[in-house]
Amino acid sequence: MKKLLYIALSILVIQSCTNQSDTKLPILGNREPVERTVDGKTIVDTIYQTISPFSYFNQDSILVTDKDFDGKIYVADFFFTSCNTICPIMHRNMLDVYKKFKDNPKVKLLSHSIDIKYDLPSRLKTYATKLGVEGNQWEFVHGSRDSIFNIAAKNYLVSAFEDSSDPQGLVHQGWFILVDTKKQLRGAYDGTKADQVKQLMEDMDKLLREEAANEK
Amino acid sequence: MAIIIQSCQNEDSITYKRYYVNGKGLYEKNCQNCHGSDGKGLGTLYPPLTDSTYLIANKKKLACIIRNGQSEQITINNVAYQGQMPGNNTLADIDIAQIIVYISNSFGNKQGHYDQTEVAQDLAACK
Numbered sequence: 001m002k003k004l005l006y007i008a009l010s011i012l013v014i015q016s017c018t019n020q021s022d023t024k025l026p027i028l029g030n031r032e033p034v035e036r037t038v039d040g041k042t043i044v045d046t047i048y049q050t051i052s053p054f055s056y057f058n059q060d061s062i063l064v065t066d067k068d069f070d071g072k073i074y075v076a077d078f079f080f081t082s083c084n085t086i087c088p089i090m091h092r093n094m095l096d097v098y099k100k101f102k103d104n105p106k107v108k109l110l111s112h113s114i115d116i117k118y119d120l121p122s123r124l125k126t127y128a129t130k131l132g133v134e135g136n137q138w139e140f141v142h143g144s145r146d147s148i149f150n151i152a153a154k155n156y157l158v159s160a161f162e163d164s165s166d167p168q169g170l171v172h173q174g175w176f177i178l179v180d181t182k183k184q185l186r187g188a189y190d191g192t193k194a195d196q197v198k199q200l201m202e203d204m205d206k207l208l209r210e211e212a213a214n215e216k
Numbered sequence: 217m218a219i220i221i222q223s224c225q226n227e228d229s230i231t232y233k234r235y236y237v238n239g240k241g242l243y244e245k246n247c248q249n250c251h252g253s254d255g256k257g258l259g260t261l262y263p264p265l266t267d268s269t270y271l272i273a274n275k276k277k278l279a280c281i282i283r284n285g286q287s288e289q290i291t292i293n294n295v296a297y298q299g300q301m302p303g304n305n306t307l308a309d310i311d312i313a314q315i316i317v318y319i320s321n322s323f324g325n326k327q328g329h330y331d332q333t334e335v336a337q338d339l340a341a342c343k
Contacts (some may be wrong), residue, residue: 082249082300084249084302085249086261088250088258088261088294089249091258092252095258095259127261130259130260130261130299131258131259131261132259132260181249193282
């Protein structure tokens, strides 16, 4: 009887191990089917939404583009340095993500400021330093009004806009968006909720395993 | 007779507890985003409330800081903090007193009760 129990348990353990590596994160966002012809047969491919090319200035006033994210997975969010509502909570949580993946060359973080007027690179640098962030693994970026608000709405599917009825004049959502090496959306997590950020970190591990398997 | 004495003795502690519980709710709504649920602040962006030295030394200033904000540099545990803390002029004296009671009796602090009459005096002396 005892033997049977051990066998059952070990099957369970093996099962759970294989399950972990088998499940993949979903690909989020818009998609469209595209027909093409291979060897005389018509097949249907799905084209997934990807992040469009971008270029911004980071906290060191260095130009950062989508090329700097090639071959890496990254987490993107939208914030501004003087925001005292959800941003401190988001970046308190993002700091945990930063610490967990610090110096991992396959992982980057990208925080877009939506305060175009005031959050110039020098101000972003002060903010990053005070937060305890060094180097450029975590990019804090400044861009034109159109480029930031467009990429939020159209690419990352995060709502962010200027609103004169808000006490701080800016309204935005606190999503952390997980992007893979193909620049596809793989997850969206509420950056103000500790349990969702924990899930994000687990999903990042999962995505890194998937990317490593694809490289082989 | 014994019951009456008992209840009299407890009135102070009931007031304190009422302040503390209300203060916790007000803290969560008005302060916690930046200073954190554990009062540890965030990096050197937002100072911690876990250091009792600053809170004791500046007790009479706390009400003014909560109401009017603060932009001057402060030093806590030998770390400098320079930034603009926004004020909040929608908080009544009693709200501020309750927040002070919560902060000064949480995060390792134990300073006891602080009454709204004391807060009113402190506010009258704001610079």
